[in-house]
Amino acid sequence: MIVLLLSLCLTIRFGLFVPEKKDLTVLMYHKVSTSQKDALTVTTRQLEKQLQHLQALGYNTVTGKQAIDFIEKNEPLPPNPLLVTFDDGYVDTLELAYPLLQQYQVKATIFLPSADIQQTNTANQSVLSVEQLRTMDLNLVEFALHTHTHCDFKKASLKDMQHELLENMRFFKENELPYAPVFAYPYGARPKHKAALVDMKNLMNELGVKMAFRIGNRINNLPLKDIYEVQRLDVRGTDSFWEFKTKLKKRKKYNVNWTIANMGKTLSLLNLNYSFLRKRSKPTFN
Numbered sequence: 001m002i003v004l005l006l007s008l009c010l011t012i013r014f015g016l017f018v019p020e021k022k023d024l025t026v027l028m029y030h031k032v033s034t035s036q037k038d039a040l041t042v043t044t045r046q047l048e049k050q051l052q053h054l055q056a057l058g059y060n061t062v063t064g065k066q067a068i069d070f071i072e073k074n075e076p077l078p079p080n081p082l083l084v085t086f087d088d089g090y091v092d093t094l095e096l097a098y099p100l101l102q103q104y105q106v107k108a109t110i111f112l113p114s115a116d117i118q119q120t121n122t123a124n125q126s127v128l129s130v131e132q133l134r135t136m137d138l139n140l141v142e143f144a145l146h147t148h149t150h151c152d153f154k155k156a157s158l159k160d161m162q163h164e165l166l167e168n169m170r171f172f173k174e175n176e177l178p179y180a181p182v183f184a185y186p187y188g189a190r191p192k193h194k195a196a197l198v199d200m201k202n203l204m205n206e207l208g209v210k211m212a213f214r215i216g217n218r219i220n221n222l223p224l225k226d227i228y229e230v231q232r233l234d235v236r237g238t239d240s241f242w243e244f245k246t247k248l249k250k251r252k253k254y255n256v257n258w259t260i261a262n263m264g265k266t267l268s269l270l271n272l273n274y275s276f277l278r279k280r281s282k283p284t285f286n
């Protein structure tokens with residue numbers, strides 16, 4: 001009993017063994033600017049420093065498609081998989097973020113609200129046009145669903161949700177733009193009541209949506225517990241670099257499975273040492 005308690009304490013206190021990293025980190029960006037920073041906007045300098053840091057830590061960027069293949073066909077993901085996502089299709093995603101993605105060979109998923117893309121015009125352009133989307137290298141970026149009108153799913157009816165997702169998909173098909181059937185909830189918002197949440201997830205399943213991303217500021221354990229509740233880390237321009245680094249560590253601290261597995265390892269180590277000491281302390285009679 002004492003050994004068991006000692007093992008539990010050592011495992012939790014010191015994390016005696018480095019866990020095998022089986023998790024999926026997802027970063028959420030919105031706007032990029034050369035000078036301005038706010039909750040939704042990072043500067044190009046911040047973004048570059050963050051991408052350099054992610055490379056130094058050995059993260060491997062993956063696409064939503066790769067994550068789907070992992071879920072559906074068990075196709076392995078590279079070690080330390082990371083999804084970099086940009087919401088809303090701002091022009092600066094192409095003009096400022098994209099050159100850095102190319103430079104550092106970072107894959108990214110861009111969630112597009114199609115009505116905004118359709119309405120964009122060169123006179124007052126804040127979001128990307130279809131023509132601009134076509135210029136991007138699809139080996140590096142993928143496009144994905146973000147509803148048609150940036151609809152708040154916390155307030156929408158099931159019928160509205162269906163319309164929003166179908167219109168979003170129709171936009172990609174009509175413009176012959178390939179997209180990954182993964183979805184980011186605008187505002188991270190989902191229905192509050194459980195029955196409505198279940199209905200929404202059933203609807204997404206029927207429509208062929210394979211994964212949905214919310215904001216949660218946690219790192220996802222693999223395999224995913226719920227493919228429609230994938231959490232993203234909200235990267236803010238107002239965060240210091242230290243805060244960014246801290247967010248990357250936000251995995252569930254005391255994952256039960258991990259603790260049990262590592263307790264086993266700690267126990268066997270303690271047991272080995274105990275047997276070794278007993279052997280050593282045995283009197284020898286020559």
Ligand SMILES: [Zn+2]
Pocket residue numbers: 087088146150186187
């Ligand atoms: Zn959005």
